[in-house]
Amino acid sequence: MxxxxxxxxxxxxxxxxxxxxxxxxxxxxxxxxxxxxxxxxxxLTWEMISETPKGGFYIGKDGGILNAILGSLYLATVSTALATAIGVPISIYLNVYVKAGSFLERFSKLLFDVLFGIPSIVYGAIAFSLMVWMGIRASLLGGIITITLLTIPIVVRTIDELLKTVPVDLKNITFSLGATQWETAKMFLRYIKPGIFTAILLAFGRAIGDVAGVLLTTGFSDNLPKYIDEPSATLPLAIFFQLSSPIPEVQGRAYASALILTFIILIIVICTHLLASRQQKHKI
Amino acid sequence: MNWRLIKDKLVERSFSLLLFSSLIVIALILTGLIVKSVPLVQAEHLGKILTESVWSPLKGSFGFLPFIMGTIWVTLISLIIAVPLCVLASVYLVEYAGDALRSMVLPLVNVLAAIPPVLYGVWGVLFVVPLLGQFVGPLFGVETTGYTVFAGGVVLAVMIFPIMISIMVEVLQTIPQELKNASLSLGATKWETVTKVILIKAKPGLLAAVVLGISRAFGETVAVLMVCGNIPQIPKSFFDAGYPLPALIANNFGEMMSIPLYDSALMFAALLLFVIIFGFNLLSRIILNKLEAKAS
Amino acid sequence: MHASTSIQTAETQDLINLSTPHIQIKDLNVTIEGKRILKDINLSIPNNSITSIIGPSGCGKTTLLKTLNRLVDDTKGVEITGSVLVNGEDIYAKDAEVTHIRKKMGLLSQKPFPLPMSIFDNIAYGPRIHGERNKEVLKQIVERQLRNVGLWEEVKDRLESSASRLSIGQQQRLCLARGLAVQPEIILGDESTSALDPISTQTIENLLVELKKDYTIVLVTHILRQARRVSDHIIFVYAGEVVEFGRTEDVLLNPQNEITKQYVKGFIS
Known part of the structure; x- marks a missing residue:
């Protein structure tokens, strides 16, 4: 025993x-x-979110981080929109147009799967070299290009997962009604519509939080972002740069930026969660 | 021809154009990395670059060993912490926990995945580094600032929790109930069934999860850079500072233009990262795809 | 339909009264997520014979089998009342130790599920977890049990190779041998031949008939002909209730209950 x-x-x-x-x-x-x-x-004061840093972001004690908040929102919104516009069609193409199980389908999907894991610093390094070669300086545009490249695999992969849940019968039914591939694809899109928002939110979260990619390509600026060919502040970099400052007030700006970024991420996560649960209810 | 059919063809053309141009961009990225790395490899022998330990761009010596070792150290430390915790937690979630607990914990793990690296870095600087410098270091009789490979490993461990947990849970869920029943009906306890049957059956999938964790840890840049000291030396203990490859790229890219071969060396670092991570990811994806095909 | 309508022939009653049965089920009720799967089951399963549980799919026959070794415990939202006595000991008592109970019963599942290890280790798995460390003893156990199921000659030269390389029929015999190695008193079979080819099915059936002199065997099957070939007694379950229980000939050839009659004749399935 x-x-x-x-x-x-x-x-x-x-x-x-x-x-x-x-x-x-x-x-x-x-x-x-x-x-x-x-x-x-x-x-986290009103001044913090309504003003730009005064007297230089690294040494000035006054002002806030409005430049970084706006910069990040611009950057993430535009990149996500671009990545969605490119990624969704690619996914649809791979799932509706390309023959299932063909080399092109399997190769591309595997490639996007693998690219999903490539660290953003590699994208950043490449984009930086490209910009040097083309004579573009660090700017919002450079950041947008880098982050778009970074988020395309995320969109493709998430949408691909969603399309896998579409019943095979749906494709057969629409085809047998005489629909073209594009009409079938639209049917698929309607089927996965709530999921697309989830994918967009995921991509947005990744875009707004990435730091290694923007570090080399976007630069930093104390001013509000006005032009796409000028450097712009971003929240992750505001945290990264200001955290190492010896001045407590500047460190404070880093903490506040971190808190705001956390809020943004949490809101995104909660939204995706709500969307996902609503979608599940919808299905049953 | 019918307008519907024309539209269909147009859409097909433009979609395939998007796919192929993105595939071409990927190919261009790889080519660019290689082309840019060539000058360094031509100037120095590849074997020497990888095993040389002196990094002094001004004198033209580009030894990557400290950075490779730095990366390996932080990655290994993070695995030592994260793998046992993740295996235990996933087994608990799949085999022991009820549905209510599982559907509460897994979304939380997803939140962890959504937190940007820089916030992990902030946490590392504010909590892990002081903890190591003021408590853990003295406990082992070591004088340290806390900015060590150990700190990097701890931060990385937390960062790779989500990817490992989510894949391990998925893998464990594919183990058939009947196999567990076979072991249980012989009078084995649940834990015996876990260690002797379930984990063995799940080994390839768990391995794939670990490999994905490794590649995530390998490429993580900023969070590690913020906490591990960034001194180009080969770390000898947990409490030494280290300088991982991604941090090298991030810290030096702006100022490389004037020094010969410097940009080539940094691109070579990026190429190394790309190739290693691509390989790891490819390996784990192939394993997982095979398992998925088997399960369905 | 009421549980009290279950009919037990006089002969069965006599047989049951002769010796203490290995398995007695008293007022067993099983509810899964609010749905009653088994209702007021009262049964005494005769020793050293084969008893088949038959009935249409979804009637609760597999659940009934799983309550016997408490594998049903793992089902989501399950509630069990009543008692199952194995050798007079209630396995659903508060202090009952579940691994000890399961050791007494070998389970042969629908499909063979060899453990992910070698042939030798599959058989030695049970004895090892119950504390047998002696290599020689383990070797003897493995050989004896493989001989028992007629697999020894086929695999004696590759005991160290992975069990998953065996044919599916061989795997099922290996699983039977694995169950026997922990010296159970009872063998439970859950449609154990449904994944097998006719020849392997016959081998397993013959083995079970041979084994009944040493074991009490309970099988779940949906194949009436199989129940007829191998079993001594039949339990007919319908909608979670035991409708009829008796000798094989009696239940199949001369059913007392209208539903049993229809089922046996193939009107309901």
Whole structure:
């Protein structure tokens, strides 16, 4: 019987270990968000979100981070729109037009899967060299191009996952009614419509949070972004640059930027979650 | 010809154009990386670049070993922390937890995935670095600022939790109930069934998850850069500063223009990252696709 | 339909009264997510014979089998009342130890599920987890059980190769041997031949008939001819209730209940 007792004891120990592991992992989320909230909340004032930094972002003690907020919103919105405009058709093409199981289909899908994991610093480095070669300086445009390249694989992959959920019968039915491929594709799009918003939100989240890509291509500026060929501030870089400043007020701007970025990300996550659950209800 | 058919053809043409131009862009990226790296490889022997440990661009010596070792150190530390935790947690979620708990935890893990790297970096600077410098270091009798490969590893570990958990959970869910029943009906406890049957059956998939974790850790730039010290040396312990490859690119790109071969060296670093990560991702995707085909 | 309408022939009653049965089920009710799957089951399963549970699909026959070794515990939203006595011990009692109960019963599932390890380790798996470490003893167990199921000659030269390389019929016999290696008293079969070819099916059936002198065997099957070929007793389950229980000939040739009659004749399936 002692053997049985030992085995049951092991079972209990293992269970406790697993619970601890789970708590550590989920706990780390609250820990990270909590740390940022704790540090950032005192600095989150109206001045912070309504003004640009005064006297230089690295040394000036006054002003806020409006330049970075606007820069990030511009950058992420335009890149996401471009990536959607390019990524959705590619996905549709691969799933409706290209023969299932063909080399082109499998090769392209695998490639986008793999590209999904390529770090943004590599995209940034390439875009930077390209810009040097073409004589473009660091600018909003450079950032948009880089981030668009970065987000296309995300859009393609997410939409592809969605299209997999479309019943095969739907394709057969629309074809047998005499529909063209494009008409069938529109049917598919209607079927996955709520999911497309999820994909867009995901891409937007990734675009607004990326830092390695914009570090080399977008530069930084104390002014509000006005022209696409001028450098622009972004939230991630506002955090990155200002955090290392020796001046507490400037560090404060970094914390506030981190908090705002966290808010934006959390809003996106909540929206995707709501969309996803609504979609599921819709299906049943 | 019918307008409908013309429209169909037009759409097909433009969509395929998008696909092929994006494939071409990918090919161009790779070519660009290679072309830009060539001058360095021509000037120095490839083997020497990879094994030389002196990095001094002004004197024309480009030894990548410190950076490669820095990357390997932070990646390994993150795996040592993250792999056991993720395996345990995923097994718990799939085999022990109820639906309610699972549908609460998995979305939270997704939130973790959505947090941008720079915020992990902020957390690392505000919490992990001081913790290591003020508590853990002294505990081991080491004098350290906290800006170490250890800090990089901890931050990376948290960053690779989501990708590993989500794939491991998916893999574990494909293990047939009957196989578990076979073990349980022989009188095995649940934990015995987990270690002796489920984990063994799930090994390829779990491996794929770990490989994806590795490639994520390999390429992570800013969060690691913020916490691991950035001194071009070969780390000898957990409490040494390190300088991973992506950080090298990020820190030096702006100022490379005037020094000969410098830009080529940095592009070579990017090429290394690209190739290694591409390889890892390809490997794990192939494993996962095979498993998926088997499961359906 | 009421549980009380279940008919037990006089002969069966006598047989059951002769010796204490290995398995007795008393007032068993199983509810899964609010749906009653099994209703007021009362049964005594005769020792050293083969009892087949038959009935239309979805009637609860597999659930009934799974309640016998508590595999039903893992089902989502399951509630169980009543008791199942194995050797007079209630396996649903609060202090019942589930691994101990399951050890007493070998399970042969629908499809063979060899564990992801070698042929040898598949058989040695059970004895090992129950504390047998001696290599020689394990070797003996493996050989004896493989001989028991007639697999020894076929695999004795490749005991270390992976079990998944065996043919599906061989795999099912391996699974049977694996179950026997923990020295159970009862064998439970859940449509154990449904994935097999006719020849392998026959091999398994013959094995079961041979094994019944040492074991009490309970099979779930939806093939009436198989029930007729191998079993001594038949339990007919319909909509979660035991409708009829008796000797094979009696239930199949001379059913007492109208629904049983229709099922046996093939009007309902």
């Amino acid at each position: 002692s053997n049985v007792k030992k085995r049951l004891f092991k079972e209990k120990v293992a269970k406790v270990c697993m619970q601890l592991a789970g708590i550590t992992i989920t706990g780390s989320l609250f820990f990270i968000v909590g740390t940022i909230l704790y540090k950032g909340a005192p600095y």
